[in-house]
Amino acid sequence: MAPAYTGPTMEETRVKTNNDETGLAGDLRSWLSHLGSTGRVAVVREHVKLKHQLAAIAKRLDGEQAAFFPAPDGHAMPVVSGFMSRRGWIAEAMGVRESDLLAAFRKASDNPLPWREVASAEAPCQQVVTRDIDLHAALPIPTHSEHDNGPYITAGLVIARNPVTGIQNVSINRIQVHAKDRMAILMLPRHLHAFYQAAEAKGEALDVAVVIGADPLTLLASQAISPIDHDELEIAGALHGAPLPVVKCVTSEVRVPARAEIVIEGKLLPKVREPEGPFGEFPKYYSAREEREVIQVTAITHRESPLFHTIVPAEMEHLLLGAIPREATLLALLQRSHPGVSDVHLSIGGVGRYHLHVKFKKKREGEAKNVILCAFGAHYDLKQVTVVDDDVDVHDPLQVEWAVATRFQADRDLVVIAGAQGSVLDPSTTVGMEMPGGAPPPAHMQGISAKMGIDATRPVVYHEHVFTKVKVPGEDTVDLAAEITTGATVDWSSMQVVR
Numbered sequence: 001m002a003p004a005y006t007g008p009t010m011e012e013t014r015v016k017t018n019n020d021e022t023g024l025a026g027d028l029r030s031w032l033s034h035l036g037s038t039g040r041v042a043v044v045r046e047h048v049k050l051k052h053q054l055a056a057i058a059k060r061l062d063g064e065q066a067a068f069f070p071a072p073d074g075h076a077m078p079v080v081s082g083f084m085s086r087r088g089w090i091a092e093a094m095g096v097r098e099s100d101l102l103a104a105f106r107k108a109s110d111n112p113l114p115w116r117e118v119a120s121a122e123a124p125c126q127q128v129v130t131r132d133i134d135l136h137a138a139l140p141i142p143t144h145s146e147h148d149n150g151p152y153i154t155a156g157l158v159i160a161r162n163p164v165t166g167i168q169n170v171s172i173n174r175i176q177v178h179a180k181d182r183m184a185i186l187m188l189p190r191h192l193h194a195f196y197q198a199a200e201a202k203g204e205a206l207d208v209a210v211v212i213g214a215d216p217l218t219l220l221a222s223q224a225i226s227p228i229d230h231d232e233l234e235i236a237g238a239l240h241g242a243p244l245p246v247v248k249c250v251t252s253e254v255r256v257p258a259r260a261e262i263v264i265e266g267k268l269l270p271k272v273r274e275p276e277g278p279f280g281e282f283p284k285y286y287s288a289r290e291e292r293e294v295i296q297v298t299a300i301t302h303r304e305s306p307l308f309h310t311i312v313p314a315e316m317e318h319l320l321l322g323a324i325p326r327e328a329t330l331l332a333l334l335q336r337s338h339p340g341v342s343d344v345h346l347s348i349g350g351v352g353r354y355h356l357h358v359k360f361k362k363k364r365e366g367e368a369k370n371v372i373l374c375a376f377g378a379h380y381d382l383k384q385v386t387v388v389d390d391d392v393d394v395h396d397p398l399q400v401e402w403a404v405a406t407r408f409q410a411d412r413d414l415v416v417i418a419g420a421q422g423s424v425l426d427p428s429t430t431v432g433m434e435m436p437g438g439a440p441p442p443a444h445m446q447g448i449s450a451k452m453g454i455d456a457t458r459p460v461v462y463h464e465h466v467f468t469k470v471k472v473p474g475e476d477t478v479d480l481a482a483e484i485t486t487g488a489t490v491d492w493s494s495m496q497v498v499r
């Protein structure tokens with residue numbers, strides 16, 4: 001007989017955090033309940049119009065309060081927007097301090113947790129199953145920007161399985177709903193697109209699921225810049241500190257987060273393209289109307305009282321959800337070659353994608369330019385990289401501009417690389433390349449971009465205090481509450497303090 005087991009039980013070894021499925025970010029409604037109980041949800045009046053009016057209100061509240069819309073256009077299903085629109089809120093959902101945000105995300109993406117499958121009966125997202133599809137009737141889908149070509153799903157996690165390995169991928173893609181059971185999708189040349197190309201080459205459709213109303217950490221995990229054979233739902237599990245419960249779709253083998261609000265199941269059809277766009281994108285410009293791939297919807301499943309999430313394009317929720325996982329990945333990549341890099345920031349003015357600020361402790365002249373080259377190699381979206389010293393806060397645009405103003409000379413500190421691949425959504429990349437009639441250039445000619453590197457570091461060695469930042473001793477430690485006389489005024493004729 002084997003000796004009795006005396007080690008810790010499963011219950012004791014299980015990583016318990018406040019983010020697991022019973023915690024404040026375990027599903028979307030738990031997180032909204034937490035935001036609501038701390039005054040961060042604005043409950044909007046009923047019957048707001050889905051066309052423009054809903055997005056206008058959400059846009060005004062973005063970064064201040066999440067917006068909850070009961071009965072938009074009289075629809076039974078409410079809509080929510082803007083619940084991840086501050087860095088501090090995202091850190092709170094992850095259960096870490098804001099200063100630890102990137103390190104915590106990186107730790108999760110380096111230590112993914114495989115998901116655990118639950119039965120349909122235990123999956124809230126399959127409480128209601130509809131196979132008679134009418135997207136417009138079933139879901140309150142907003143039309144966001146002025147020139148958008150109708151209603152769009154902007155916060156849908158698109159989940160597909162690699163046709164070769166079966167490993168899943170998660171991404172957020174814009175999805176135009178232009179028929180009661182068909183949707184056109186933009187796929188940038190990344191993992192989902194690669195899966196689709198592999199299926200299409202064999203003349204097959206690719207099963208996909210579009211998940212709306214996922215929990216905040218799964219939304220964040222979907223934006224990780226991980227290799228193609230890494231399932232972002234495993235990063236979501238690591239962020240939660242517990243394996244993510246998933247359920248098999250009712251019409252395919254795709255696994256979806258069981259605690260999501262709504263799942264649209266469907267197939268990306270081979271050799272089918274339909275017009276999509278224009279659509280207002282994250283750079284705050286419209287993408288042109290082009291022929292795109294099409295999803296044929298096969299089922300809609302949802303909770304009993306579901307909630308629809310929409311992201312207002314180009315606002316804080318959109319920019320931060322993309323920026324934070326990218327920052328964490330870029331920081332890890334830069335540190336691999338340059339341990340003097342201690343922080344990075346994708347500026348909001350740079351649409352959370354294009355302009356990177358790097359904090360770097362330079363030991364030898366020239367190193368900042370190596371850091372610039374390393375960053376451009378890490379992600380094609382980067383268009384401008386500014387390297388500053390470690391006395392500059394990269395999250396503060398005023399401090400970064402100060403460093404550029406006082407430590408940078410364009411004739412020796414500027415790096416320009418012409419004709420590299422950039423973001424296809426940056427409208428300045430296509431100037432002069434338009435086809436007859438002003439149409440966008442063919443896909444393989446889109447997104448050609450120059451790269452600009454700015455070395456705003458001071459010399460390693462300098463004379464006396466010529467590059468020492470001015471500081472008043474005690475400015476960081478002074479206790480104003482102890483130093484200021486509360487309630488006192490001054491008699492300006494006698495200059496006597498009146499208490």
Ligand code: MN
Pocket residue numbers: 169170191226227228230232
């Ligand atoms: Mn991926």
